[in-house]
Amino acid sequence: MAHETKTVHNPPAAARYYGSAHTGTQTFWHQRITSVAGVPLTIAFIAIVIALLGRSHATTGQVLGSPLVAIVVILFVASIAYHMWIGMQEIIVDYVHGPVAKYLALFGNMFFCSVVGLASIYAVLKLSNGV
């Protein structure tokens, strides 16, 4: 065999992606990195939301678009979107076993995280450009 991997699964199982993905440690590590980043960013985001409660649209746009706030919100959104993609993937592979349902859920997860994450970043960039 040209490419030999140590596995307890038989070849057809590996071919159908029922075997190990071999990237578990990296996924675990990325989940830890984004959670460490998430602690100060979440605190900062809550503070930003509190500061903007009941403010007018003009003020909110100006604050969200100011460099420091915009950068914090973008970092928050990006790290959370990646964190929740990994987290939901973990839930899906734990509970969803039907091959069609599993892949629909995994694809849906990726699309949802990409859409809410990128849409949020786009919104902040648009506000930043306006200032």
Added chain:
Amino acid sequence: MAEANLSRRERPLSPHIQIYKWTLPFLMSGFHRVTGFVLYFGFALIAWWLLAAASGPSAYANVQWFYGTFIGRLVLLGYTWALVHHTLGGIRHLFWDTGRGLGDGEIDWLARATIGGSIVLTLIVWTIGYLVMR
């Protein structure tokens, strides 16, 4: 023939949630996953707010109206608690990752601190919110 039928039978599954005794660490593990699951969909609330701010005054008025209603505030209160609880639970997990805090008493103490802390911090955040809101 009998063999063919056997092979089509449902494979046995490992025991799942329902057979285990409900302990505090077990519940906390569940809370962490459930709050993460809820926050996942709740992220759309943040995306909606940011997009509305970027879209213009009328879109922003809509989002402000919804978050001002009783249902809207209830959703935000639940979202705040889930966010605080998941954050504290995450800090607890990071602490555990260093190999500390895994003794019998410590696990229960950390669990209680996470629940109590999440409720207290949520109330503090909302009190500050109501005090500074214009």
